[in-house]
Amino acid sequence: MIKIGIPRALLYYQYYPMWQTFFEELGAEVVVSPPTTQTVLSEGSSRVVAETCLPTKVFLGHVLSLVKKCDYIFIPAIRSVKSKTYNCSKFLGLPDMTKAVIPESPPILDIDIDVNKGKHELYQAIYKLGRRFTWNPFRVRRASIAAWQANLNYQQLLCNHSLTPPQAIERILDTPGVEPKTHSEYPIPMQATIAIIGHPYLLYDEHINYRLIHRLKQAQNKVLTPEMLTTEELESATARLVGRAKWTCEEEVVGAGGHYLRSGADGVIGITAFGCGPDSLMMDIVQRQAQTMTTPFMSLTLDEHTAEAGIVTRLEAFLDMIYRKKRKRICV
Amino acid sequence: MRIGMPHMGNTYIPFKALFQRLNVDFVLSPISNRRTLSLGVRHSPEGLCIPFKLTLGNLIEATELGADTLLMPSGYGICRLGYYAMTQEQILHDLGYNNIKVIGVGFSEHKLFGLLKIIKQLSNNAPWIRIISAFRIGLTKLNALDKIERVVQKIRAVELVKGTANKLYAKAVKAIDEADDYNTLKKVETGYINQLKQIDKNPQAQPLIVGITGEFYVLLEPFSNLDVENELGKLGVEVRRRLFISGWTKFSLFLNSLGINEMAKIHKAALPYLKRDIGGDGWESVGEKVLHAKEYDGLIHLAPFTCMPEIVAQNIMPSTKENIPVLTILCDEQTTKTGMLTRLEAFVDLLERKRRARHNNRY
Numbered sequence: 001m002i003k004i005g006i007p008r009a010l011l012y013y014q015y016y017p018m019w020q021t022f023f024e025e026l027g028a029e030v031v032v033s034p035p036t037t038q039t040v041l042s043e044g045s046s047r048v049v050a051e052t053c054l055p056t057k058v059f060l061g062h063v064l065s066l067v068k069k070c071d072y073i074f075i076p077a078i079r080s081v082k083s084k085t086y087n088c089s090k091f092l093g094l095p096d097m098t099k100a101v102i103p104e105s106p107p108i109l110d111i112d113i114d115v116n117k118g119k120h121e122l123y124q125a126i127y128k129l130g131r132r133f134t135w136n137p138f139r140v141r142r143a144s145i146a147a148w149q150a151n152l153n154y155q156q157l158l159c160n161h162s163l164t165p166p167q168a169i170e171r172i173l174d175t176p177g178v179e180p181k182t183h184s185e186y187p188i189p190m191q192a193t194i195a196i197i198g199h200p201y202l203l204y205d206e207h208i209n210y211r212l213i214h215r216l217k218q219a220q221n222k223v224l225t226p227e228m229l230t231t232e233e234l235e236s237a238t239a240r241l242v243g244r245a246k247w248t249c250e251e252e253v254v255g256a257g258g259h260y261l262r263s264g265a266d267g268v269i270g271i272t273a274f275g276c277g278p279d280s281l282m283m284d285i286v287q288r289q290a291q292t293m294t295t296p297f298m299s300l301t302l303d304e305h306t307a308e309a310g311i312v313t314r315l316e317a318f319l320d321m322i323y324r325k326k327r328k329r330i331c332v
Numbered sequence: 333m334r335i336g337m338p339h340m341g342n343t344y345i346p347f348k349a350l351f352q353r354l355n356v357d358f359v360l361s362p363i364s365n366r367r368t369l370s371l372g373v374r375h376s377p378e379g380l381c382i383p384f385k386l387t388l389g390n391l392i393e394a395t396e397l398g399a400d401t402l403l404m405p406s407g408y409g410i411c412r413l414g415y416y417a418m419t420q421e422q423i424l425h426d427l428g429y430n431n432i433k434v435i436g437v438g439f440s441e442h443k444l445f446g447l448l449k450i451i452k453q454l455s456n457n458a459p460w461i462r463i464i465s466a467f468r469i470g471l472t473k474l475n476a477l478d479k480i481e482r483v484v485q486k487i488r489a490v491e492l493v494k495g496t497a498n499k500l501y502a503k504a505v506k507a508i509d510e511a512d513d514y515n516t517l518k519k520v521e522t523g524y525i526n527q528l529k530q531i532d533k534n535p536q537a538q539p540l541i542v543g544i545t546g547e548f549y550v551l552l553e554p555f556s557n558l559d560v561e562n563e564l565g566k567l568g569v570e571v572r573r574r575l576f577i578s579g580w581t582k583f584s585l586f587l588n589s590l591g592i593n594e595m596a597k598i599h600k601a602a603l604p605y606l607k608r609d610i611g612g613d614g615w616e617s618v619g620e621k622v623l624h625a626k627e628y629d630g631l632i633h634l635a636p637f638t639c640m641p642e643i644v645a646q647n648i649m650p651s652t653k654e655n656i657p658v659l660t661i662l663c664d665e666q667t668t669k670t671g672m673l674t675r676l677e678a679f680v681d682l683l684e685r686k687r688r689a690r691h692n693n694r695y
Contacts, residue, residue: 048647049643049646049647049660051637051638051643051646051662052643052647053643077608079608086414086611088640089411089610089611089612089614089640089641089643089644090640090643090644092608092609092610092611092644093606093608093610093614093641093644093648095607096605096606096607096608096644096648097644097647097648099651100605100647100648100650100651101647101648101651103651110607112608242418246414246415272379274379275379275638275643276379277379277411277412277638277639277640278412279379280377280378280379280380280412280638281377281380281412281415281419283377284377284419285419285422288422288426
């Protein structure tokens with residue numbers, strides 16, 4: 001059976017159930033790289049120039065860990081998933097960049113996703129990808145329909161059950177991981193509601209953000225993430241802040257930020273990677289909005305030099321500030 | 333309405349001519365300098381690239397001089413640029429300039445007619461005939477400037493007394509700025525080109541040829557790249573640059589809509605290494621390395637710090653089969669002239685040694 005490798009990085013968190021269904025329907029086996037570790041990160045960063053952003057380095061590390069473990073590696077080049085949007089160059093150049101910096105990698109399966117070019121081009125691209133497994137166009141069609149359904153189910157699961165992507169993927173795969181215990185068994189009231197905004201590949205990669213979500217939960221805070229919002233909520237919040245979204249991944253930052261700032265989160269934490277092009281503008285928009293609404297906002301920039309102690313100190317200070325603000329409000 | 337716009341090399345000259353002919357009040361902000369940069373840096377989000385910071389500085393300086401309508405290049409599908417006009421307007425409002433309007437001008441999006449329409453709006457509905465004649469003189473000035481610059485690039489490398497060409501070039505730029513009709517313009521152009529060609533040359537000079545490629549703005553704004561072309565000229569290197577604003581305008585406004593793409597050859601060369609357009613000038617940077625590997629002695633790749641397409645290009649470049657030394661220079665507010673000069677000198681030394689080795693092998 002053909003083995004397809006999927007790196008556990010970047011768009012994995014958004015589309016993994018869809019990709020898995022697609023390839024399995026076509027009779028391939030899917031191999032996912034293990035979670036990020038320090039070795040993955042440092043091997044990934046050793047291959048590229050220093051200015052490359054952290055998520056890309058992590059991604060390349062995952063590709064390296066898949067070398068010799070699969071026959072193909074699936075790396076899509078996603079330009080747009082909505083009309084008139086555009087994606088960061090690093091996503092577009094990802095297949096070519098991987099080929100250039102990891103010459104020993106297995107052959108790369110790439111697919112151009114660009115809805116601006118019209119449905120026909122999109123279907124052609126999917127068929128071209130499926131043709132590597134079967135000559136039968138109807139089988140490719142069946143696989144894509146099943147994949148799309150899997151994607152819809154996945155989004156439903158995220159939105160309705162307030163699960164994080166790794167939890168939802170675990171539930172779909174039916175392999176419940178060891179859920180780190182929080183104190184939620186005890187009936188202690190929640191201290192505050194904290195919203196975290198940013199791209200899924202930063203929020204849910206526990207190695208690079210030092211288990212931020214877990215830490216917040218452990219401190220008895222309710223954590224809100226962009227995936228918990230419906231598409232309509234995200235879109236209307238984006239429209240309020242910037243008009244029409246211009247980036248493919250804009251809604252999870254600007255939309256979620258705009259929504260949570262307004263819907264009464266006690267504080268918002270924005271997570272960006274150092275040198276992230278789109279984020280440098282989008283986080284700025286959210287930060288400006290937070291300033292006018294006087295909601296506490298903290299911007300955390302991650303790179304491979306980020307240290308655990310630094311993150312913890314900043315997090316504690318931020319939480320203390322929010323608690324004090326809340327107490328004051330209650331007293332008055 | 334008083335119009336201001338950011339600087340990029342000498343582009344202010346054609347725009348000044350255009351707006352003067354249409355009787356539009358055009359505010360010429362100071363040429364980019366240290367103050368522009370520090371103003372821009374102070375008010376920009378930290379992760380943005382130097383083109384954003386410098387143009388913001390220009391816009392702030394234009395506003396200080398009384399401009400209220402600012403033009404800013406923009407467009408869909410080209411890296412972060414599409415967002416700049418909006419963000420800069422927001423920043424200016426936050427600084428207290430509440431009545432400022434920043435108009436995003438998408439050259440490749442609006443095409444020629446869209447651009448002319450914007451000019452018509454700005455000029456209070458001037459008749460089309462006047463707009464077109466003003467547009468034409470602007471283009472002629474642009475062409476004249478670039479023609480002279482091409483000659484200067486060649487002469488700088490071989491002139492006997494360093495700096496002569498630069499002095500003449502400065503005079504030529506001034507003369508073109510002041511010229512008001514086609515005849516004078518033509519006379520200025522040929523006159524200065526002749527003068528440049530008569531500069532005393534070093535008969536023994538065999539200049540190295542170095543291509544220069546990379547991101548649009550840092551290539552064309554000498555302040556942002558610390559005048560790298562001039563410094564190379566001083567080291568006796570002939571600089572070759574594909575990108576000239578006049579050529580770019582010609583293609584993006586006229587010929588591209590007819591289906592002629594000047595970049596097709598470059599894209600084809602890049603194809604084995606980079607299959608798709610990644611926004612900005614990343615595709616072209618890779619293509620130029622492949623295309624000119626035989627022709628040039630070395631290549632200088634200029635990119636602003638945190639530029640997304642150029643980082644991808646920078647990662648792909650070392651893997652090409654066509655081998656040619658590449659020096660990547662990242663430009664941002666921290667780049668210093670001494671640091672850059674040291675790197676340039678080392679690079680030129682390396683190229684010279686390579687050429688000598690090639691020469692010795694031949695005999």
